[in-house]
Amino acid sequence: MKIKIAVIGLKGLPAYVGAGTVGENIIDQLKDKYDFYVYSTSSNTIHKSGFLNGYYQKVFRAIPNKKLNIFYYYLVSALHARYRATYDIIHVHNSFAGFTFGILKRKYPIVLTTHGAFNIVDKWKKFAWFFKYNTNKLVRKADYLCCVSKDEKRRFKKLLNLEAHYIPNGINPVVKNELPPIDISEPYIFFGSGRIIRTKGLHDLLQALHRLNFKGKLLVAGDMDQIPAYKAEILEMIGNLNVELVDLIKYKKLLFSYIANSQLFIFPSHIEGMSMMLLEAVAVDCPVICSDIIANKDILNETEALFFETGNYVDLAEKIKWAISNEDSMKERAENAKRKFLLEYNWKSIALQYEEIFEGMVQNKNRTRSNLVTGSSH
Numbered sequence: 001m002k003i004k005i006a007v008i009g010l011k012g013l014p015a016y017v018g019a020g021t022v023g024e025n026i027i028d029q030l031k032d033k034y035d036f037y038v039y040s041t042s043s044n045t046i047h048k049s050g051f052l053n054g055y056y057q058k059v060f061r062a063i064p065n066k067k068l069n070i071f072y073y074y075l076v077s078a079l080h081a082r083y084r085a086t087y088d089i090i091h092v093h094n095s096f097a098g099f100t101f102g103i104l105k106r107k108y109p110i111v112l113t114t115h116g117a118f119n120i121v122d123k124w125k126k127f128a129w130f131f132k133y134n135t136n137k138l139v140r141k142a143d144y145l146c147c148v149s150k151d152e153k154r155r156f157k158k159l160l161n162l163e164a165h166y167i168p169n170g171i172n173p174v175v176k177n178e179l180p181p182i183d184i185s186e187p188y189i190f191f192g193s194g195r196i197i198r199t200k201g202l203h204d205l206l207q208a209l210h211r212l213n214f215k216g217k218l219l220v221a222g223d224m225d226q227i228p229a230y231k232a233e234i235l236e237m238i239g240n241l242n243v244e245l246v247d248l249i250k251y252k253k254l255l256f257s258y259i260a261n262s263q264l265f266i267f268p269s270h271i272e273g274m275s276m277m278l279l280e281a282v283a284v285d286c287p288v289i290c291s292d293i294i295a296n297k298d299i300l301n302e303t304e305a306l307f308f309e310t311g312n313y314v315d316l317a318e319k320i321k322w323a324i325s326n327e328d329s330m331k332e333r334a335e336n337a338k339r340k341f342l343l344e345y346n347w348k349s350i351a352l353q354y355e356e357i358f359e360g361m362v363q364n365k366n367r368t369r370s371n372l373v374t375g376s377s378h
Helices: 018-030 066-083 095-104 122-141 150-160 202-212 228-238 252-260 276-283 313-325 327-344 347-374
Strands: 003-011 034-041 050-052 055-060 089-093 110-114 144-147 188-195 217-223 242-246 264-267 288-291 306-308
Touching (some): 003 066, 003 095, 003 347, 018 034, 018 110, 018 347, 034 066, 066 095, 095 110, 095 122, 144 150, 188 202, 188 252, 202 217, 217 252, 276 288, 288 313, 313 327
Parallel strands (some): 003 034, 034 055, 217 242, 264 288
Antiparallel strands (some): 050 055
8 A cells, every 4th residue: 555645734736836836746756656635725726625636635615814724724734634534644844834743743753844944924923923933842843854945954953953854946847839828029027926025025126127217028926915015015116117917827837938938037035945936937947137145045156047135126226237238148047057957956856855754754653663562672
């Protein structure tokens, strides 16, 4: 029989942002070897409970309050796994779920993958104490700790004396001529984020374009409704710029089309773990201008992307101006980045690292069970 692995934290599949995209790619690579059971909430998937793309998805009905719904989702998933199901391993994405470990540990070994455990975005500031408690006190209860960024690994060691296994996010090859066409005839630069909040830096980009008196087109894709006050600020800042706002693009191939057809992908984020949006730009060899945060510089270098000083719209303006005037150099950077990522950051090799972890967990579990039966202490 196949090993049964329950997955908590993806929120809903098919995925279109963040940890969901990471988990979905791991499952897709390993679903022939393991039986995956994915816990989801109806706020993040259009599907009902049932089999989908080679795994089973258990979908809980969402509650109206978005923030409380996330707490509810993690809690009800843990309770169902503990009392209504039987698995071999629980794979949890997001350190926020630490508060459920007391429920899960009574029955299962836990593999935890964190996606920015030390980063608390604006909309969760009121609950910062709870996020910090989960990270500082409860993450250590996991049987195996993984993280998606090198900086996060360093911080786990320095701040909590925890050894985390760094497993990066990855990309798959993208066949451009199989992507759907888009109805935009004029050249444009692209900004995209699942959640458009202040830490994503869209305001920096708008200020930079105003400084340049930019006459071209900016296409902005993502959910603008996360923080109404920031949305209002952005709409006012647009002014006379030629900006097209599109909603969150959930269809991955369409997102790839928008990025692949853009002149530049601008990524001015202030805080990241390891951004899937950035990797998706790399996957279609789109020239990238990105902030010089450690998360970006850990995976890209000056021959692969053009960096600007984080939060400095004057510097960003200069880099945009240079990039537009040096198209060949930017294309060369993009090709270098894609070549490296297909070799070092591909989902097939990343999934093999998780397979090794899962196999080790099951062997330890079986060994412990055998020792309990025989009375051995070794």
